[in-house]
Amino acid sequence: MWRDFAVHLALCTIALTQPLLQLYGGNVTIFVAAELEGWSILWFAVLLALVPAVVMSTIEAIAQGLSARAGRVVHLAWVFLGLWAAWSVVLRSVNLGAWPMDAAFTALLGAATTVVYARTGLIRTWLAYFSPFSVAVVALFAVSANAVIWPPDVEVIAVTTTVPTSTVPSAEPGIAPADVSVVWIVLDEAPLFPLVTTSGTINAARFPGFAALAESSTWYRNATAMSQSTHHAVPAMMSGKWARSNIAPVLANWPKNIFTLMNGRLSMDGHEVATALCPKKLCARVSVTGGEHIANPGEVPPPGVSMGPTTTSTTTTLPLQPSAVSRWSGFLRDTRVVLGHRILPEGLRERLPPIDEGWGNFGNDDARVNASDEEPVTGTPAGATTTTLWRTEEQFEKANSTTGREWEEGGPMSQVPVIEGVIARAARADRPTLHFAHVLLPHRPWMLAPDMRRSRALPTDKRSNLIVDRVRDEYQAHLMQYAATDTIMADLVTTLKKSANWDRTLLIVTADHGITFETGESKRKTIDPTAKGTLEDIYRVPMFVKYPGQSAPRVVDCPVAGVDLLPTVIGVTGIDPGWELRGHDLSRTCPRRSSRSIVWPDGTATLSTGFPAVVERARRYDEWVDAEGDVDDIVRAGLHGSLVGSQVPSAVIEDPAGQWRLDKPADFRKVGSRRFELVPTLVEGSFTASRDIAADEEGLLVVDGHFVGAVSELAGLRAGETTNFRSTLLSRLIAPGSHTVELWLASGSDPTVSLVRVPKS
Numbered sequence: 001m002w003r004d005f006a007v008h009l010a011l012c013t014i015a016l017t018q019p020l021l022q023l024y025g026g027n028v029t030i031f032v033a034a035e036l037e038g039w040s041i042l043w044f045a046v047l048l049a050l051v052p053a054v055v056m057s058t059i060e061a062i063a064q065g066l067s068a069r070a071g072r073v074v075h076l077a078w079v080f081l082g083l084w085a086a087w088s089v090v091l092r093s094v095n096l097g098a099w100p101m102d103a104a105f106t107a108l109l110g111a112a113t114t115v116v117y118a119r120t121g122l123i124r125t126w127l128a129y130f131s132p133f134s135v136a137v138v139a140l141f142a143v144s145a146n147a148v149i150w151p152p153d154v155e156v157i158a159v160t161t162t163v164p165t166s167t168v169p170s171a172e173p174g175i176a177p178a179d180v181s182v183v184w185i186v187l188d189e190a191p192l193f194p195l196v197t198t199s200g201t202i203n204a205a206r207f208p209g210f211a212a213l214a215e216s217s218t219w220y221r222n223a224t225a226m227s228q229s230t231h232h233a234v235p236a237m238m239s240g241k242w243a244r245s246n247i248a249p250v251l252a253n254w255p256k257n258i259f260t261l262m263n264g265r266l267s268m269d270g271h272e273v274a275t276a277l278c279p280k281k282l283c284a285r286v287s288v289t290g291g292e293h294i295a296n297p298g299e300v301p302p303p304g305v306s307m308g309p310t311t312t313s314t315t316t317t318l319p320l321q322p323s324a325v326s327r328w329s330g331f332l333r334d335t336r337v338v339l340g341h342r343i344l345p346e347g348l349r350e351r352l353p354p355i356d357e358g359w360g361n362f363g364n365d366d367a368r369v370n371a372s373d374e375e376p377v378t379g380t381p382a383g384a385t386t387t388t389l390w391r392t393e394e395q396f397e398k399a400n401s402t403t404g405r406e407w408e409e410g411g412p413m414s415q416v417p418v419i420e421g422v423i424a425r426a427a428r429a430d431r432p433t434l435h436f437a438h439v440l441l442p443h444r445p446w447m448l449a450p451d452m453r454r455s456r457a458l459p460t461d462k463r464s465n466l467i468v469d470r471v472r473d474e475y476q477a478h479l480m481q482y483a484a485t486d487t488i489m490a491d492l493v494t495t496l497k498k499s500a501n502w503d504r505t506l507l508i509v510t511a512d513h514g515i516t517f518e519t520g521e522s523k524r525k526t527i528d529p530t531a532k533g534t535l536e537d538i539y540r541v542p543m544f545v546k547y548p549g550q551s552a553p554r555v556v557d558c559p560v561a562g563v564d565l566l567p568t569v570i571g572v573t574g575i576d577p578g579w580e581l582r583g584h585d586l587s588r589t590c591p592r593r594s595s596r597s598i599v600w601p602d603g604t605a606t607l608s609t610g611f612p613a614v615v616e617r618a619r620r621y622d623e624w625v626d627a628e629g630d631v632d633d634i635v636r637a638g639l640h641g642s643l644v645g646s647q648v649p650s651a652v653i654e655d656p657a658g659q660w661r662l663d664k665p666a667d668f669r670k671v672g673s674r675r676f677e678l679v680p681t682l683v684e685g686s687f688t689a690s691r692d693i694a695a696d697e698e699g700l701l702v703v704d705g706h707f708v709g710a711v712s713e714l715a716g717l718r719a720g721e722t723t724n725f726r727s728t729l730l731s732r733l734i735a736p737g738s739h740t741v742e743l744w745l746a747s748g749s750d751p752t753v754s755l756v757r758v759p760k761s
Helices: 002-025 029-033 039-066 068-090 099-119 121-130 133-144 208-214 230-239 258-262 324-343 404-414 416-428 468-498 532-539 562-573 611-621 665-669
Strands: 181-187 218-220 267-271 285-288 375-377 389-391 395-398 433-438 505-511 543-546 554-556 596-600 603-607 658-662 682-689 698-703 706-711 722-728 741-747 754-758
Touching: 002 039, 002 068, 002 121, 002 133, 002 324, 029 404, 039 068, 039 133, 068 099, 068 324, 099 121, 181 416, 181 468, 181 562, 208 468, 208 543, 230 258, 230 562, 258 267, 258 433, 258 562, 267 416, 285 416, 404 416, 416 433, 416 468, 468 505, 468 722, 505 562, 532 603, 532 611, 543 562, 658 665, 698 722, 698 754, 706 722
Parallel strands: 181 433, 181 505, 218 554, 267 433
Antiparallel strands: 218 543, 267 285, 285 395, 375 389, 505 543, 596 603, 658 682, 682 722, 698 706, 698 741, 741 754
């Protein structure tokens, strides 16, 4: 029995333990996103190595107790399954055709190897001797994942030098570095080109929040990201180092970062997702000080009336913080999907949820949520505008940061309260504070409408990304969520401008990386350095810096990058740790670079282009969606997209041109009105043509007598052909309540467009 157990252990190591632990050891961000660390991760590896073999041996022992023959049959059955799985892992890249052929081929190899095993004692002995390899696999995993298994406990970083106390460069006189607060927002999957018109200005009609930000700050429009990966780009920004691939985003690897620098020098309000650079006991709570008398300084409290302290005000609650049990149960569910990607033939792997679009909760799209005493302080230097602040006792609240898993379960709606809480606390704070928030907006899944209602998360589109309609649908959905993100930017500017903290705040808004929508190209997972347009899409990001006391907008074309942001924070706050930094203090100098380094997991390159390259990308996507248009124009794409928003004709002509259906039609019967309530903005369905559909004929979806979305996929269908379609809808016209949906066909061109209604199947 011990020998048989050793055989099971060896086979499980080859087919299960080694493939999974190799993958997880090289991607410890998975544990960071699930908020898992410490010895429990090592125990996960040990149990993964032992439990399957123990279960197999236990069942075999029970069978052996019934009869020796039964025990032998069960043992060979386990050996066959183990060998089949092992061959599947080894030959996972071999494709003989349909997946049943691949499965049959590996099963045949497994059966043949099992026969040899049953007849040859040498192979049984060899497998038994191979079983200690499982110890080596676990040990190698422990080494590769040591940064999350044994995280360091970093305290205050010693400051060796200090910038002389003086006024901040590029700021109005009277603001001392020691009085500066930092508000640093990092968006995710937020490229620059969607914000830009074909003339190179911010599209204020579609993105008034970003336009207001540009009008109040310095817009570094020639900025680049350093990596297409969050867990490489964000730590690089926070540490002032150029990005490096295959370095886990954890404190052990990046001990010198903005959190450890500012710990003990500024009050702390830090929020990470998918990285873990802030010591847990430092960022598990946020500092809450001040009150409404700072957020709204014109509203001076009468004598004896307190307006502070005030905690974060928001109408949205985050999902409950998961327990350790729920975190692990979700993580283990995801492990099954990951194992399927490692062991199943290609045809079956294609049916599994993708594992490269997030950090967990794979394929569970529908589970995403439906969502003291006061003391006057007058420390302002002479000559500056004075504002009386009431110093309040510093309080602490549990940080409402979200883990990667909570984002996977809550979608973009989980991110909005995080950034809104930062905005509220930044407006109320009565002492210098670091407010840092990395939020996964406008990152996939694209669910938010511009009015902050939300759509259902659709599964990954299985159509080829060579199809223009598919990629354009994705771009439109991205723009809708970008417009929702813009409303938060507008609130950021409005709220802070009202606050007494506006002038003394260093405000940074940027993104870790962008995303491309070029047909035939990966969104950003893989990089083709010869596809220059996609490099501009992925590595060109917004970067806005509002310096303390800045009173006029500036547009700067210096070749800057995310690596310059921490040096700028250090220069403005006057805190210099004496670290070796690779970036430049943008408040004092314009970097002189002929190119900037960019990395991805399998390579590096440089970008030497300037802002005109971004304008070219805006013009390229203008072919799909009007780059000068407003929010409604996002959905006005295709041959007859200009009709979206208009009323249907009073005279109805019916044409049974085909049979059609919508997936999830019940969503239209429970449309909500409040934030995060359901409104269908992204829909999918199918259409089977009963006649030939002309090349200039296009579908239009109708709700309440208005065209609300275009269906370009119908054009050119032959009679009998079926196509799946997706459509982005003008949600502004979908009022609360219950609705029915109609499909119309438009053909011809202005002014002689023919419109007919297709009866419902």
